[in-house]
Amino acid sequence: MSFLRKIFKKKKSVKAGEDLSGQAAFIPEDYFGNNLDENVKKIIETLGNSSDIIIRKMEIGRTGRIAIIYTDGLADDKLIDNNIIGELLLTKESMDGTISEQHSLHIIKENLISISGVKSIYDWDQLFHSLLSGETIILMDNANEALSISTVGGEKRALTEPSTELTIRGSRIGFIERIRTNTSLIRSRIKNPNLWLETMQIGKVTQTDVAIMYINGIANDKVIKEVRKRLKRIEIDSILDTGYIEQLIEDETFTTFPTLYITERPDVVTANLLEGKVAIFVDGTPFVLTAPALFVEFFQAADDYYFRFDIATGIRLLRVLAFIISIIAPSIYIAATTFHQEMIPTLLLITIAAQREAVPFPSFVEAVIMEVIFEILREAGIRLPKAIGQTVSIVGALVIGQAAVQAGIVSPAMVIIVSITAIANFSTPSFSMAISARLIRFLFMIIAATFGFYGLIMAILVMFIHLCDLRSFGVPYMFPLAPFTPSNAGDTVIRLPIWTLKQRPRLISQKNIIRSGKNQEPHPPKQTASQPKKENQE
Incomplete structure (x- = not known):
C-alpha cells in the first residue's frame, strides 16, 4: 500500500507541475475534433468573438478545407500573407487536384510552408497559447492535429541604452520587453x-x-x-x-x-x-x-572591469563609503547631539548649539522631517516627466531646505547632514540596495534617538549578523568575505588586476572553476643586446 501511495503522490505532483508551466493535462476532451467548422466555432466561442482574431478559410486541392487563424497585432501580417497564404494560393492554382482528402497537414508542413518554425499541436491548450503568443494556426478538415507557425511580430521597442544603469564605458544596449x-x-x-x-x-x-x-x-x-x-x-x-x-x-x-x-x-x-x-x-x-x-555584487558596476584595477578599486571603496554614510550619518548626528555632546569638538558644539537655539524640535524630529521631505521630492522627481522631474527635485530641495532654515524649523547642520546622506545614497549602483539603505537609515535613527551610540553599535552588529545569516539559493550572502575565501577575495569591495582573477566563485560554480590560464601577467618586451650598441654608434 505504501508503494502505491508513493506512485499516486508522484503522479499528483507531476500534474501540478504541468499545470503551473501551462502544459495541458492529458485529457481526451482537450483534443481537436475532425470537423473544421466545429473547431473554428469553439475558437470563436472561447475567445468571445474577439475582433482581433483573424480567421480565413480556404480550399486546397479538390475537397481539402483549411482555416488560417492568427491574432492581429501580435503576428507579422506580411509574413503570413507572403509565406503562408501566398504559398497556399500558389499551390492551389498550380497543383489543383493533387491534394485530396487522404493528404494530411504533413504535406503542408513539409512542402508548402516557407517558414522554418513549424510544429504540430494536438490539444486546445497548446493552440490557444500559441495563437495568443503571435503564432499562426492552421486547422484542416478531417485532421486531428493543427499546425503552429512561428510568425511572431507586432510592435517592439528599439534597443536603447538602459536608463537605470548608466556607464561611462561598455555596451550601450539594454534589454527590452521581448x-x-x-x-x-x-x-x-x-x-x-x-x-x-x-x-x-x-x-x-x-x-x-x-x-x-x-x-x-x-x-x-x-x-x-x-x-x-x-x-x-x-x-x-x-x-x-x-x-x-x-x-x-x-x-x-x-x-x-x-x-x-x-x-x-x-x-x-x-x-x-x-x-x-x-x-x-x-x-x-x-x-x-x-x-x-552576493552582497558585494550590489556595489559593483559593469565598467569596473573596463577600467584599470587601481581606478576600479578606488571607485568601489568610494561606493562602500557612500553606502555607510547613507545608513548611519543622520544616526550619528542624532546620537551625538542628544546623548554624547562630550564627543563633539568644543567649537563645533558651540556652533551647533547656536544654530539649534531657535529650533523647537529635538534632533530626531528634525531629521525625520527633512528625510521625509527629501523622500517625497525624490519620489516626485521619479514620477514626473523626465524634462521636469530632475528640476523639480533639485529646485524643490534647495527652496524647501532654505525656507525651513529661515523659518527656524530645522538647523543648517541638519540640512547639510540630510543632503550628504541623500547624495551618498545615489552612489550605490543597485537601486534595490539603495532602497534597502533608505529603510535601514530610518530604523537606525530611531535606535540612535532612543539608546544613543550604544544602541547604534548594537544595531550595526545585529545587521552584520543578519547579513552573515542570509542565503541566496543556498550560497552565503556575504561570500567570499564570510566565509572568507582568499582565492575569490580579489573581486569584492576591491578589484585586483584582471590577470589575477583566475578562479570563478567557488561556492557558486563548484566545477570548472578555472577561467584563465597561467602566465597571464603582462610583461614588457626584453631589450636585446644589439640595441645599446646601435645607440652608442649613433
Whole structure:
C-alpha cells in the first residue's frame, strides 16, 4: 500500500507541475475534433468573438478545407500573407487536384510552408497559447492535429541604452520587453553550445513565458535544480514583471536586503553567467534576475572591469563609503547631539548649539522631517516627466531646505547632514540596495534617538549578523568575505588586476572553476643586446 501511495503522490505532483508551466493535462476532451467548422466555432466561442482574431478559410486541392487563424497585432501580417497564404494560393492554382482528402497537414508542413518554425499541436491548450503568443494556426478538415507557425511580430521597442544603469564605458544596449530578443542578446555574446535555455509558462491567466539560462558545465547543478523547482512551484494568476518572480522564489522574505540581483544590461548578465550563475528572463519586462546574489555584487558596476584595477578599486571603496554614510550619518548626528555632546569638538558644539537655539524640535524630529521631505521630492522627481522631474527635485530641495532654515524649523547642520546622506545614497549602483539603505537609515535613527551610540553599535552588529545569516539559493550572502575565501577575495569591495582573477566563485560554480590560464601577467618586451650598441654608434 505504501508503494502505491508513493506512485499516486508522484503522479499528483507531476500534474501540478504541468499545470503551473501551462502544459495541458492529458485529457481526451482537450483534443481537436475532425470537423473544421466545429473547431473554428469553439475558437470563436472561447475567445468571445474577439475582433482581433483573424480567421480565413480556404480550399486546397479538390475537397481539402483549411482555416488560417492568427491574432492581429501580435503576428507579422506580411509574413503570413507572403509565406503562408501566398504559398497556399500558389499551390492551389498550380497543383489543383493533387491534394485530396487522404493528404494530411504533413504535406503542408513539409512542402508548402516557407517558414522554418513549424510544429504540430494536438490539444486546445497548446493552440490557444500559441495563437495568443503571435503564432499562426492552421486547422484542416478531417485532421486531428493543427499546425503552429512561428510568425511572431507586432510592435517592439528599439534597443536603447538602459536608463537605470548608466556607464561611462561598455555596451550601450539594454534589454527590452521581448523575451526572445533578450535571450538573443546573450546568445550573441556567448557563442557556446553549453549555453542552455529552458522556457516555461507561469500564470494561470497570463501564461507568461519565463526562461532560465545557464552555462552547462559551469553553473552549479544544485542551484539550477533549485531555481527550476521554485519556479514550477509558483501558483498565481499573473506574472507581469520579474518582481513577481523575485518575491515568490527568494530565500528570505523578512529582510530589507535583496537576495536576487536585478539588471537590464546584457553584459552584466553575461558576466554573471560566466561566473556560474543562473539568469531568469520574464516576457514583458526588460529586467532580468540572476541568482545566487552576493552582497558585494550590489556595489559593483559593469565598467569596473573596463577600467584599470587601481581606478576600479578606488571607485568601489568610494561606493562602500557612500553606502555607510547613507545608513548611519543622520544616526550619528542624532546620537551625538542628544546623548554624547562630550564627543563633539568644543567649537563645533558651540556652533551647533547656536544654530539649534531657535529650533523647537529635538534632533530626531528634525531629521525625520527633512528625510521625509527629501523622500517625497525624490519620489516626485521619479514620477514626473523626465524634462521636469530632475528640476523639480533639485529646485524643490534647495527652496524647501532654505525656507525651513529661515523659518527656524530645522538647523543648517541638519540640512547639510540630510543632503550628504541623500547624495551618498545615489552612489550605490543597485537601486534595490539603495532602497534597502533608505529603510535601514530610518530604523537606525530611531535606535540612535532612543539608546544613543550604544544602541547604534548594537544595531550595526545585529545587521552584520543578519547579513552573515542570509542565503541566496543556498550560497552565503556575504561570500567570499564570510566565509572568507582568499582565492575569490580579489573581486569584492576591491578589484585586483584582471590577470589575477583566475578562479570563478567557488561556492557558486563548484566545477570548472578555472577561467584563465597561467602566465597571464603582462610583461614588457626584453631589450636585446644589439640595441645599446646601435645607440652608442649613433
